[in-house]
Amino acid sequence: MTKAIRIHTHGGPEVMKYEDVPTPEPGPGEALIKHHAVGLNYIDVYFRTGLYKAPAMPLIIGQEGAGVVVSVGAGVTVVKPGDRVAYAGPIGGYASERVLPADRLVILPDAISFETGAAMMLQGMTAQYLLRRTYPVKAGDTIVVHAAAGGVGLILCQWAKHLGVTVIGVVSSDEKAALARANGAAHTVIGHANLVSEVKKITGGAMVPVVYDSVGKDTWNASLDCLAPLGMMVSYGNASGPVAPFDLGVLSAKGSLFLTRPTLATYVAKRADLEHVAGDLFSVVASGAVKIQVNQSFPLAEAAKAHVALEARKTTGSTVLIP
Ligand code: NDP
Numbered sequence: 001m002t003k004a005i006r007i008h009t010h011g012g013p014e015v016m017k018y019e020d021v022p023t024p025e026p027g028p029g030e031a032l033i034k035h036h037a038v039g040l041n042y043i044d045v046y047f048r049t050g051l052y053k054a055p056a057m058p059l060i061i062g063q064e065g066a067g068v069v070v071s072v073g074a075g076v077t078v079v080k081p082g083d084r085v086a087y088a089g090p091i092g093g094y095a096s097e098r099v100l101p102a103d104r105l106v107i108l109p110d111a112i113s114f115e116t117g118a119a120m121m122l123q124g125m126t127a128q129y130l131l132r133r134t135y136p137v138k139a140g141d142t143i144v145v146h147a148a149a150g151g152v153g154l155i156l157c158q159w160a161k162h163l164g165v166t167v168i169g170v171v172s173s174d175e176k177a178a179l180a181r182a183n184g185a186a187h188t189v190i191g192h193a194n195l196v197s198e199v200k201k202i203t204g205g206a207m208v209p210v211v212y213d214s215v216g217k218d219t220w221n222a223s224l225d226c227l228a229p230l231g232m233m234v235s236y237g238n239a240s241g242p243v244a245p246f247d248l249g250v251l252s253a254k255g256s257l258f259l260t261r262p263t264l265a266t267y268v269a270k271r272a273d274l275e276h277v278a279g280d281l282f283s284v285v286a287s288g289a290v291k292i293q294v295n296q297s298f299p300l301a302e303a304a305k306a307h308v309a310l311e312a313r314k315t316t317g318s319t320v321l322i323p
Contacts, residue, residue, distance in 0.1 A: 001020045001021065001022060001023060002020070002021060002022075002023045002095060002096045002097040003018065003019070003020060003021070003095065003096045003300065003301070003323065004018075004019060004021045004060045004094060004095035004096070004098075005017065005018055005019075005060065005061065005062070005094035005095070005300060005301075005303045006019050006021065006058040006059060006060050006094075007047075007048055007054075007057070007058060007059050007061060008057060008058045009057070010048065010049055010050030010054070011048070011049070012049075013048070013304035013305075013307040013308050013311075014304065015048065016048065016061075016094075016303055016304045016307065018300070018301045018303075021060070021095070023097055024097070024098065024099040025073075025099070026071055026072055026073035026076075026099045026102075027073045027074075027099070028073045028074040028075050029073060029074075029075055029076060029101055029102060029103070030072070030073045030076070030099045030100065030101055030102055031069050031070075031071070031072045031073070031076060031079055031085075031099065031100065031101075031102040031105060032069070032070045032071045032072070032097060032098070032099050033065070033067045033068065033069050033070060033085060033097065033098060033099075033100070033105070034067045034068050034070050034096065034097050035065045035066070035067040035093075035095065035096060035097065035098065035118075035323050036066060036067045036068070036114035036115075036118075036322075036323075037065065037066050037067070037114045037115045037117070037118035037119070037320045037321070037322055037323075038062055038064065038065045038093050038094055038095075038118055038300060038320065038321040038322075038323065039062075039063075039064030039065060039066075039088070039093070039118040039119055039120075039121065039122055039123075039318070039319075039320060039321075040062075040296075040298075040303070040306050040307075040310060040318075040319040040320065040321055041063060041064060041122050041123065041151065042150075042151075042214075042237060042239055042310065043063060043122075044061045044062055044063070044094075044307070045307060045310065045311060046238070047059065047061045047091065048061055048307065051238065051242065055091065059091070060091070060092045060093070060094055060095050060098070061091065061093070061094055062091065062092065062093025062094035062095070062321075063088060063089055063090065063091055063093050063122060064086075064087065064088045064089075064093055064118060064121050064122040065086065065087060065093045065098070065118050066084075066085065066086035066087075066108055066114040066115075066117030066118040066121070067084075067085065067086075067114060068082065068083065068084055068085070069081050069082060069083045069085055069105070070097065072102060073102075076102040078102050078103055078105065078271075079102055079105050079107070083105075083107055084107065084108040084110070084114070084117075085105040085106065085107060085108055086105070086106060086108045086112075086114075086117035086118065086121050087100060087104045087105050087106065087121060088121035088122035088125055088264065088268075089104050089122075089264070089265060089268070090104055094300060094303055094321065095300075095323070096300070096323040103271050103274075104274070106121075106274065106275065106278045109282055109286065111286060112282065112285060112286075115294055115297070115320050115322075116285070116292045116294065118320050119151075119292050119294045119318035119319070119320050120155070120281065120285065120292040120318065121278070121281075122264065123151040123152045123155055123318060124155050124281040124285070124290070124292065125264055125267075125268060125277045125278060125281055126152050126236070126264050127152055127155040127156045127159050127281075127290075128159070128277045128280050128281050129262070129264065129267040129268075129277060130156065130212055130234060130236065130262070131156065131159055131160060131163065131165075132280065133267060134232075134234055134236075134260060134262050134267075135209070135210040135232045135234060137160060137163055137165045137210070138163075138164075138165075139163060139164025139165065140164060140165075141165045141166070141208075141209055141210070142165070142166040142167075142168065142202065142203055142206075142208050143160060143165055143166070143167055143168065143208055143209070143210050143211070143212065144168045144170065144195075144199060144208050144210075144211040144212065144213075144223065144226050145157060145160070145167050145168070145169050145170065145185070145212050146170045146192075146211075146212065146213045146214055146215045146219055146223070147170070147171070147214050147215060147237075147239060148167070148169025148170055148171050148176070148180040148185050148188065149169070149171050149176035149177075149179045149180045149183075149316045149317070150214070150315070150316065150317070151315075151317060151318045151319070152214060152237075153169065153171075153180065153214075154179070154180070154183045154293055154316070154317045154318075155290055155292070156212060157169055157180055157183045157184040157185045158183050158184045158289065158290045158291065159284060159289070159290050160184065161184030161185075161186075162184075162284065162289040162290065166186045166187070167180075167184060167185040167186055167187070168185070168186070168187045168188070168189060168198070168199060168202055168208070169181075169185035169187070169188045169189070170188070170189050170190075170191075170192060170195060170215075170219070171188055171189075171190060172190065172191060172313055173190065174190065176316060177190055179316055179317075183291075183293075187202050192215075192218065192219045192222040195219075195222045195223075195226060196222055196225045196226055199226045206228055207226055207227055207228040207231065208226055208227060208228060208231065209227075209228055209230075209231050209232065210227075210231060210232045210233075210234060211223040211224075211226050211227060211231070211232075211233055211234065212234050212236065213233065213234065213235050213236070213237075214236050214237030214238075214239055215237065215238075215239050215240045216235065216237060216238035216239060216240050216241055216242055216243050217238065217240045217241035217242060217243055217244065218240035218241070219240070220235070220243045220244075220246075223235075224250065224251075224254055224257065225254070227254065227255065227257055228255070229255030229256060229257075230255065230256055230257070230258070231255065231257055231258070232257070232258045232259075232260065233251075233257055233258065233259045233260070234260055234262065235259065235260070235261050236261070236262055236263070292317075292318060293316070293317030293318060294317065294318050294319070294320055295315065295316045295317040295318065295319070296309065296315050296317075296318075296319040296320075297319070297320050297321075297322060298319070298320075298321050298322070299321070299322055300321040300322060300323045302321075303321050306319055306321060
């Protein structure tokens with residue numbers, strides 16, 4: 001047997017139960033791994049509440065972890081027992097041991113600890129594809145990043161600065177503003193009520209070519225109004241709730257804007273893309289250009305407390321759960 005956090009029904013953090021579950025056996029193409037650390041992500045909240053559809057119940061939530069390969073099923077060549085590995089994607093992460101498709105695993109460089117690996121795979125690979133592929137930023141760009149002191153946010157701020165980009169970070173408090181600035185945001189704005197006028201001031205009226213918006217419902221309109229003509233609205237999350245259906249004509253009226261609603265799964269679906277995106281992340285972490293900030297750690301058994309903190313906007317940077 002092994003230990004896992006399962007939900008049997010959707011709801012608040014109280015639906016998360018720490019239970020004994022059978023240790024799974026790896027089938028063909030799969031690997032069994034022993035987690036040393038599990039990553040906490042906002043997507044775990046969406047699966048818990050039911051905003052995102054659960055594949056089955058009971059469900060072990062969680063989509064990120066780092067640990068050691070225990071055994072592999074038939075046909076697995078990308079990893080072997082004893083390898084240090086990390087991953088982001090396949091659901092089932094809040095567990096001491098789990099199986100997953102072996103081709104979703106990458107070898108964790110020796111210089112990166114399990115905690116850092118578990119903290120950075122999902123948020124860091126997301127920052128990579130947002131900055132390098134969804135809208136490839138250029139040195140000299142000025143961009144808007146929402147939730148700039150959060151997990152994805154702190155990585156975006158550092159990585160964008162490293163690429164020569166001026167970041168306007170949006171946060172909810174003075175403390176978070178200081179943290180975002182210490183991590184590369186050139187400017188910070190508290191709340192979104194004055195965001196458009198602040199962006200106008202900072203850019204001399206030019207506005208920005210891209211907004212990375214993970215907040216969703218609350219910031220949708222302000223984000224669109226921060227864009228320059230032909231700008232790219234990247235709506236990649238719903239921390240405040242999903243964006244309401246809207247009239248496509250708004251994109252034309254506001255300057256022939258582009259809109260995308262991306263998800264990491266698409267950008268790393270091919271093994272070659274996964275290796276490229278993870279490799280790019282490992283290199284900015286190894287060089288020190290991006291420092292992964294694990295600012296909270298909870299025992300896996302207390303994952304519900306971690307959800308309470310995340311939803312109450314009390315966390316900064318990344319959070320790990322330790323089995
Ligand atoms: P964060 O650490 O960024 O936590 C969420 C933050 O969102 C909060 O700290 C808070 O920052 C802000 N926020 C704004 N409004 C609310 C609200 N009403 N309730 C709660 N938080 C709010 O989480 P992650 O780094 O794990 O994820 C960030 C976002 O990116 C999430 O929306 C997530 O779903 C999305 N994401 C999307 C991916 C994709 O591929 N599409 C992949 C990874 C993450 P503040 O207090 O400063 O406002």
